[in-house]
Amino acid sequence: TGKLENVMKLSYKPYTLELRHVFTLATSSRNVTPVVLVSVESDGYIGYGEASLPPYLKENQESVIRFLSQLRLGPFSLAQSLEEILVYVHSVEEGNAAAKAAVDIAIHDLYGKAINKAWWQIWGLDRLSAPYTSFTIGIDSEDQIKQKTKEAKDFRLLKVKLGRDTDKMIISAIRSVTNCPICVDVNQGWTDKHYALDMLFWCKEQGVIFAEQPMPKEQIDDMAWLTEKSPIPTIADESFQRLADLDVVKDVFSGVNIKLMKCAGMAEAYCIVEKARLAGMKIMLGCMTETSCAISAAAQLSPLADWADLDGNLLITNDCFRGAELKEGKIISTELPGIGIIPVSFV
Numbered sequence: 472t473g474k475l476e477n478v479m480k481l482s483y484k485p486y487t488l489e490l491r492h493v494f495t496l497a498t499s500s501r502n503v504t505p506v507v508l509v510s511v512e513s514d515g516y517i518g519y520g521e522a523s524l525p526p527y528l529k530e531n532q533e534s535v536i537r538f539l540s541q542l543r544l545g546p547f548s549l550a551q552s553l554e555e556i557l558v559y560v561h562s563v564e565e566g567n568a569a570a571k572a573a574v575d576i577a578i579h580d581l582y583g584k585a586i587n588k589a590w591w592q593i594w595g596l597d598r599l600s601a602p603y604t605s606f607t608i609g610i611d612s613e614d615q616i617k618q619k620t621k622e623a624k625d626f627r628l629l630k631v632k633l634g635r636d637t638d639k640m641i642i643s644a645i646r647s648v649t650n651c652p653i654c655v656d657v658n659q660g661w662t663d664k665h666y667a668l669d670m671l672f673w674c675k676e677q678g679v680i681f682a683e684q685p686m687p688k689e690q691i692d693d694m695a696w697l698t699e700k701s702p703i704p705t706i707a708d709e710s711f712q713r714l715a716d717l718d719v720v721k722d723v724f725s726g727v728n729i730k731l732m733k734c735a736g737m738a739e740a741y742c743i744v745e746k747a748r749l750a751g752m753k754i755m756l757g758c759m760t761e762t763s764c765a766i767s768a769a770a771q772l773s774p775l776a777d778w779a780d781l782d783g784n785l786l787i788t789n790d791c792f793r794g795a796e797l798k799e800g801k802i803i804s805t806e807l808p809g810i811g812i813i814p815v816s817f818v
């Protein structure tokens with residue numbers, strides 16, 4: 472590797488994202504999300520990455536920092552391939568998907584910058600052909616839902632969290648304000664397959680275009696039954712993490728929700744897209760609550776998706792990057808190289 476400045480240097484620090492609204496799911500509420508921000512430096516370039524760690528995942532800031540502290544990127548330089556570095560990162564320890572995603576994103580940003588190309592260019596995609604992104608309306612009172620729906624007028628697809636006894640009230644409240652298409656995320660909230668099927672037919676009548684994770688991930692046979700009879704596509708989220716899970720979910724759901732934090736980053740996400748397409752599956756590209764760093768990394772892939780759900784950076788008040796932006800209902804990557812971001816208050 473020779474000269475010291477060509478040696479790869481990994482840095483990281485914990486950071487806490489402040490949420491604009493208290494975020495309520497079927498199982499929890501919260502107003503912050505812990506993340507770990509990562510940078511990898513080599514040859515005068517700096518690549519940025521991020522691990523987002525919502526509390527329902529196994530990883531946390533401590534586990535990410537423990538994983539990152541084991542990495543030795545010193546022997547690597549831009550002379551090696553990106554794949555070689557990722558093989559090493561994956562070899563250090565099993566699991567740690569979000570921690571690995573942070574490094575994967577930073578390495579992609581670094582390599583893109585070194586050849587002065589964005590990843591949508593490297594992958595031969597048209598950045599403007601991204602699908603509409605959904606904007607999430609959390610579980611709330613009827614008046615609050617109407618108010619939040621009015622505030623979401625820049626979006627062409629609304630996402631609603633269902634899975635409680637207020638499901639029909641929430642959809643009806645939105646429909647009283649807008650005709651905008653809706654997608655629903657049940658977060659495993661419907662445990663009876665017949666009830667779930669009735670709800671999916673009712674949802675379709677209300678202009679719902681697909682349903683994410685209607686049933687608990689343990690109920691595989693019920694879920695396969697539901698998908699076969701459903702009038703709208705079903706998308707696996709909690710049931711789907713990594714590339715290897717595709718073999719199971721391809722016969723159980725109509726599509727998969729790919730999130731960089733679940734699948735260890737951009738390299739594996741790209742492979743999932745290719746393999747899921749061969750299996751005839753729909754592709755949704757999702758996110759956690761994240762800064763514009765991880766969102767912009769996901770946006771590089773979004774021209775390959777049927778639906779995007781990349782609103783995570785819009786839900787926070789202390790974003791420390793600028794990158795992919797909302798334009799006419801779509802999250803569009805910038806023309807900047809790498810993952811297309813600029814740090815505004817990093818480290």
Ligand code: MG
Binds near residue numbers: 656709
């Ligand atoms: Mg989901």
